[in-house]
Amino acid sequence: MKKTSAAIAAALLCAATCAAMPTANAAARSSAADARFKAIYTQEWKWRQRQKLEEEEDDVSAVSSTLPKVDPATQQARLTYWQGVMKKLDGVVPASLSEGERINYLVYRAQIGALIDNQRFREYEKPLNADSSFWSNMASDARKTFRTLPEYRAYVAQLNDVPRYFREEMANMRAGLKRGFTPPKVTLLGREGSLTAVTDEKDVTKLVFYKPFRDMPASIPADEQARLREAALKAIRDAVVPAHAELLAFMRNEYIPGATEALAATSLPDGKAYYQSKITEFTTTSLSADQIHDIGLKEMAKIRAEMLGVMKQVKFDGDLPAFLNFLRTDPQFYAKTPEELLMRAAYISKRFDGKVSDYFGYLPRKRFAIIPVPPEQAPYYTSGRGGPGVYLVNTYNLPSRALYSLPALTLHESAPGHAFQMPIALELKGRPEFRKAYISAFGEGWALYTERLGVEMGMYETPYEVFGMLSYQAWRASRLVVDTGVHAKGWTREQAQAYLRDNTALSNHEVETEVDRYISWPGQALSYYLGEMAIMEARHRAEKALGAKFDIRNFHDTVLNLGSVPLPVLQARIDAFIADGGKSPYPKDE
Template sequence: MKPGAALAACLFATPVTFAQAIAAPATAARSTAPATADADARLRAIYTDEWQWRLQQRLENEEDDTSGIRADLPKVDAATQRMRRSHWEGVLKRLDGVAEASLSEAERVNHAVYRAQVAALVANVRFREYEKPLNADSSFWFNMTYEARKPFRTKQDYVNYVAQLNDVPRYFREQVANMRAGLARGFTPPKVTLAGRDATIAAIVQAQPADTPFYLPFKDMPATIPAAEQASLRAAAVEAITERVIPAHVELLAFMRAEYLPRATETLAAERLPDGKAYYQSKIVEYTTTQLSADEIHRIGLAEMAKIRAEMAEVMKQVNFTGDLPAFLQFLRTDPRFYAKTPEELLMRAAWIAKKFDGKAERYFGRLPRSRFAIIPVPPDQAPYYTSGRGGPGVYLVNTYDLPSRALYSLPALTLHESAPGHAFQMPVAMEQAGRPPFRNAYISAYGEGWALYSERLGTEMGIYETPYEVFGMLSYQAWRASRLVVDTGIHAKGWSRDQALRYLMDNTALSRHEVATEVDRYISWPGQALSYYLGQMAIIEARRKAEAALGERFDIRAFHDTVLELGSVPLPVLKDRIDRFIREGGKGPYG
């Protein structure tokens, strides 16, 4: 049998109820009717037209880093949002006219991914999510700084970026108008999650133009741009930042401090927001790609937590700890041996773990991505409110703020999740697939976060965890994600207080108090997103268990992983369907 073919039952047992939940097809049942070129062509016409329209709308996060820098910022005013909703509802009607059973295998997958994507876009506008363009760790104004970190390759990129900077006042005014509308109807992130979040605005207001993140692209410009033109572009950037960007932040800061923060809603539960029950269920559908209810997810979370607590007890026996779990957690949170002394030490340990994976990767993956990633610290103005790490194409961000909160025993699990084989590995593999429509590069949280959490478990097989404490760190992270099922539904559907949520995480994970607080505030202000991780992992584990049982000695872990990754972000029922086909084809991977 290939490496890792058999998994310990205690690690990968999956409730039948969840397996049944993802067995329900996301689309119409498969038919024996032959695929037709006409049906495929009609579907391609729909998603090709809509995608081009979406790019023209300059919607955020719809372009990759090879498309260059645009000269404008998106329109986000209410009238534009209503127009977009009408357009997407028309797209859904056109999709309903496509005979799904007549689609080819590839286009059937495209249909399932695309329809779920457009339905989520419609729901977001229907519930006027645009009136709440911030949460506990993200905001429209800070997200703008990511544009400055994209590759700038040509003079036109810089010219376009200066035009963007000059467009900031209009963009901010539209966002503020939306936020005022949300404020008027009680649709804001809860006030408790917003404390101190104005600091990132104040940092821009107080900075010199050349010291702001917006000036970053001009500090190291390509030599292909003549020196005189570089100087002219730098002067234009300083002028735009001075005359447009900083004044826009001054106005935004005044609005946040005088109006928004004092009047933000006190309630925590999404179900107590306008049309709250339907709103929260729409977030469950979006982030889990299932029709599970809040009650069902809560019960799954409690059951999974009980299993993980049993695994934790076994590790405590291995290290001869005689106290109870709370005492062990306190020991882990306070013993200095488990914490880095400097930011550089934390970054170097993360790099060492990533290289350990590289040495073992070929035994578990047939295809590796061409894209590499850098390991960099979270920007200091965002770090106090940010998660412990985050990864994606080209980058693994490690939070070096408050080192006593960044346990080294959890770093292997964090690194596997955020870098490789997690986000900084999975996303490039998907994006490097040839001939796939661009909407397929959109991120589906249940799949992407599920894969990243599965990657943490995979580290056990790969020999990444070298001590029982590191295994416990992985289990703590598993408990962290399973407890999200309990906490998110507890807060948003069962009336839990913030203190209840804090206590639950403190009692069931080894996370520090700082991490627990930032995580709970994220769940409160971002309903449903926290549900995607563990439910996604459960779907992948269930698919693997089924493939191992059906294929026996023919099961090849590399072929299985390649099949999952080649598929890219898809709804969980689509993943299940693909692995069923993998089994029918005898465990053959996508690359032969």
């Protein structure tokens, strides 16, 4: 993946310095080069969809009748295919492409590089972590809304395919177990609760898999509805529940007992190279673990100084540890009921609606719902998560869900964070389908940036809410220290927990679940703060260069109009934004 980063850097340099003269011959060459490149990614994307590796996040019209094939032969074939695609990309000269396709090339090459690395390191032999798993992801699909008879029929067929899919996943997990490639055992303890939620339920109509059949569209005739419900119940009883029972026995008797004890990704097979590939995938940079660790320490020192300033503002008599203990234990900062937490989140999101036009020109069409995290996932789930159409709020263990942190969480997970940025990316016209794929450094960096933006927007009503935002900034900056500490510097789980506990206002429950997430999902936690730093740097550069011409709405629209891109592509786009005088990427009447 270092080659991928080097290719991006070289292509960006070429994009900035090798612009072709606007001659007829140059235009013809560019058109031919564009056509060759488009043929590569169009063919690959169609193949990827046939592999059931991609689906439209905001579209349920194409419900598949089968789950993906994940057996070793299929996985090897995918590696071979993507390596062939990369060879074709090596034959493309970025300078020969038009401006739009040059950006597509940079995004696509990084994407294919990450896919190759995941296959090369056999990431598919570890299809779970402390945060999520292949079976919990499948359960989430059952919460989608189906509208037509073919969709329902396809979903029933998909339920009947669960045993085959689970057995292929278990075979991969056994292969990973054999070579010591598993999440650390400590992060798996208790995670089988999402399986027992299925196997222990006596009434299968209460299972999430039956949810689409409880209220079916009136456009489907009553007799068809009855047949579909009967078929769904049979599939759940005879296929889905037994498959979960088989997986549960495997987890309890083989996988968890045999999982690796070591925490560090560098202790896994070819661990140093594996962890560097995760760094590159999740940060879209070639930074080393040592460099990221040092960045984290420096940023944490800056944030701590801001925290101390808020403590002075509220006239707290004590040091930071005492203040953190006060925040974690005083009842005034915590909701009494799940409904109170959900309603407060809704109030915050509506307050943003009153400010949105001052900071954004283009608004997404898709709205989002605020719903609690499903109970079977909640004990080990993060405090919230957002995306197209949804803002999940974790109402489990209310004394760990601080109200002073809720504004920052809501901005991050709903609007203008994930439930805002992701729909805009999906709504953009004239982009290749692969541009709709999510890039963590960009998406998480944007969502964290919006937490800081909340200060400018007046979203924080008390100093404690400002401190909640700072605590969340420290939480993400501390990930740079903790993730690299655990995976490259030999940190223990207790050491990582202590660092979070000493430097953020996170509850003890959140500290424990978050550290387990970082341990079991190497590199992902690095996305957030490095992404935010890139966006902030780009904004400061644009403000300085444009002066009075700088319009915050145009800047935000320009960033979001990219969709989701590697961080070097973002920087190059802002260079062009500055050169163009800070104009909006949208026509005036849009």
